[in-house]
Amino acid sequence: MRASIGLFLRTIAARAYPRIIGMRRQPSWVIHEAILPILSVASFAYVYRAMRAPEEYVGFVILGGAMTAFWLNVLWSMGAQLYWERSSGNLELYIMAPGSMMAVLAGMALGGMILTCVRASVIMGAGILLFQVPFAPTSWSMLIFTFLLTLLALYGLGMMFASVFLLWGREAWHIVNLFQEPVYLLTGMNFPLKVFPTFLATTAALIPLTAGMDALRQILFKAEGFWPLEVEISLLGGLSIVFLFLAKRLLAYLERLAREEGRLTVKWQ
Amino acid sequence: MKLPQKTLRWATWLGWQLESNWTEPWLFLIYVLVKPLTSSLLLVCMYYAARTATAGAVPVEFLPYMYVSNACYMLVWAVMFGMSYAVISDREHYRMLKYIYISPGHLQTYFVGRAVAGAAQALLGGFLNLAIGAAAFPEVRNALTRQPTEWGWLLFYMGIGTILLIVLGLILAAAVLNMARQGMFLSEGIAGILYLLCGVVFPLAVLPKFLQYVSLALPPTYWLEGMRRSLLGTPPEAMLQGPLSSWSQGEIALAVTGSTLLLGLFGIWFFHWSERRAWRRGRIEETTGA
Numbered sequence: 001m002r003a004s005i006g007l008f009l010r011t012i013a014a015r016a017y018p019r020i021i022g023m024r025r026q027p028s029w030v031i032h033e034a035i036l037p038i039l040s041v042a043s044f045a046y047v048y049r050a051m052r053a054p055e056e057y058v059g060f061v062i063l064g065g066a067m068t069a070f071w072l073n074v075l076w077s078m079g080a081q082l083y084w085e086r087s088s089g090n091l092e093l094y095i096m097a098p099g100s101m102m103a104v105l106a107g108m109a110l111g112g113m114i115l116t117c118v119r120a121s122v123i124m125g126a127g128i129l130l131f132q133v134p135f136a137p138t139s140w141s142m143l144i145f146t147f148l149l150t151l152l153a154l155y156g157l158g159m160m161f162a163s164v165f166l167l168w169g170r171e172a173w174h175i176v177n178l179f180q181e182p183v184y185l186l187t188g189m190n191f192p193l194k195v196f197p198t199f200l201a202t203t204a205a206l207i208p209l210t211a212g213m214d215a216l217r218q219i220l221f222k223a224e225g226f227w228p229l230e231v232e233i234s235l236l237g238g239l240s241i242v243f244l245f246l247a248k249r250l251l252a253y254l255e256r257l258a259r260e261e262g263r264l265t266v267k268w269q
Numbered sequence: 270m271k272l273p274q275k276t277l278r279w280a281t282w283l284g285w286q287l288e289s290n291w292t293e294p295w296l297f298l299i300y301v302l303v304k305p306l307t308s309s310l311l312l313v314c315m316y317y318a319a320r321t322a323t324a325g326a327v328p329v330e331f332l333p334y335m336y337v338s339n340a341c342y343m344l345v346w347a348v349m350f351g352m353s354y355a356v357i358s359d360r361e362h363y364r365m366l367k368y369i370y371i372s373p374g375h376l377q378t379y380f381v382g383r384a385v386a387g388a389a390q391a392l393l394g395g396f397l398n399l400a401i402g403a404a405a406f407p408e409v410r411n412a413l414t415r416q417p418t419e420w421g422w423l424l425f426y427m428g429i430g431t432i433l434l435i436v437l438g439l440i441l442a443a444a445v446l447n448m449a450r451q452g453m454f455l456s457e458g459i460a461g462i463l464y465l466l467c468g469v470v471f472p473l474a475v476l477p478k479f480l481q482y483v484s485l486a487l488p489p490t491y492w493l494e495g496m497r498r499s500l501l502g503t504p505p506e507a508m509l510q511g512p513l514s515s516w517s518q519g520e521i522a523l524a525v526t527g528s529t530l531l532l533g534l535f536g537i538w539f540f541h542w543s544e545r546r547a548w549r550r551g552r553i554e555e556t557t558g559a
Binding site: 031035036039040042043044046047048049050051052053054057087174177178180181182184185188189190191192194195196 | 291292300303304307308310311312314315316317318319320321322323326327331335362454457458461462464465469470471472475476508
């Protein structure tokens with residue numbers, strides 16, 4: 001039991017390591033992971049400035065830009081990751097290794113979270129400096145707790161995606177692409193959720209970013225939320241448990257299916 | 270059939286197959302429509318949010334301005350991304366670029382053909398996007414029908430726009446030939462810069478003065494202004510005025526033609542230089558796990 005927990009933790013650390021160390025070894029990430037998102041943040045911030053919207057709306061855009069980094073990380077570096085690993089020949093090594101695939105996914109998530117936190121901080125910092133938006137959290141502890149809970153639910157969803165993507169070939173790339181803009185829209189990345197009718201906002205709440213960002217906006221800007229803060233926090237907690245549970249079940253099922261259908265070593269699809 | 274035409278035809282066919290045959294036609298149609306539509310709807314939601322927050326102070330002309338501009342811009346993104354991603358996918362993923370390079374086909378024409386498929390997809394998405402926008406939002410519908418569409422100018426801008434986008438795409442593809450994994454992000458980066466500096470979704474006057482000068486040096490700024498003006502006319506609202514508002518259609522057309530010509534000459538030189546450099550350094554068959 002002790003040995004298997006040790007192996008599980010070592011696998012997490014081993015899979016998280018390349019993601020974290022990659023920041024130092026490949027500093028070009030600053031350009032494509034921090035400066036590029038700032039460009040789109042700036043474009044949307046100028047939209048609100050041109051429309052003379054309240055300054056907190058520019059803050060929504062900056063927060064949205066930072067949270068976009070996590071969504072992109074979940075899609076490309078969690079969801080599609082096993083697809084890339086298969087193409088580069090690593091997937092069969094993961095399957096053969098004694099460590100559990102769940103630990104591999106958890107390591108990917110941990111590394112991705114740490115890496116993306118740095119990126120998101122750069123986006124937030126640059127956005128605040130460029131657009132001089134005042135951030136005044138009502139409670140720092142609540143802010144950190146809500147943020148971490150959002151990440152837990154989000155990466156749980158990412159782990160679920162990763163197992164589903166095991167079965168896909170070339171369509172994985174297109175599906176990831178397909179999940180980008182609609183999610184920006186549904187989660188209210190750049191605008192308050194109250195623009196949506198209730199049924200749409202409720203459906204969108206299945207994506208952790210929706211409740212997470214609405215809650216963060218309430219804490220950071222004292223903005224009016226779509227739901228009370230406590231409801232959003234409970235929802236995020238519930239989603240975290242459901243997604244992690246489903247990720248474990250799906251991974252076991254789809255790994256078996258992928259073995260049976262001989263898809264674990266298919267390349268260049 | 271002459272060789273370049275053959276290359277163009279087969280590259281277009283290949284590009285279309287790669288873009289479309291991964292799924293059923295119905296899912297593909299949704300895919301074509303969803304991306305541009307949701308990106309436009311995001312702007313629509315921002316507009317309604319700002320309008321509510323300012324108690325209706327945001328002029329209604331803002332919505333068609335953003336909507337039409339964004340729909341046109343999707344073409345820029347599709348062509349630039351299509352051409353540069355063709356280099357990466359053929360070199361890194363399918364590992365076929367070296368064979369294409371040594372084949373009698375013309376490399377530039379091949380990349381143009383690959384981009385045509387993406388452009389056709391973006392064009393289809395753009396038309397559907399505009400049609401849905403006109404049907405769903407009275408602000409967009411009224412702006413499109415307020416004055417007759419200037420069809421002559423529209424055709425001119427579509428023609429010159431095609432050349433401009435091909436040139437931009439070839440410059441990016443040439444740059445990516447000499448890049449490793451960072452090449453993946455180049456087209457996105459340039460697309461982001463153009464989205465910001467060309468004033469795609471806001472009037473240029475909002476930008477700081479020095480950025481307005483940079484924006485006036487970019488050919489897509491004039492192209493987008495021309496497309497917008499052909500479809501919507503000159504915006505009557507003072508909030509939407511910018512440095513190009515006082516320019517006539519003829520002046521904008523001249524600016525976009527001149528700047529495209531200059532960019533084209535640079536593009537031809539740059540592609541040959543980059544191709545030669547990539548060949549010398551073995552970059553055409555290099556794989557970096559991108």
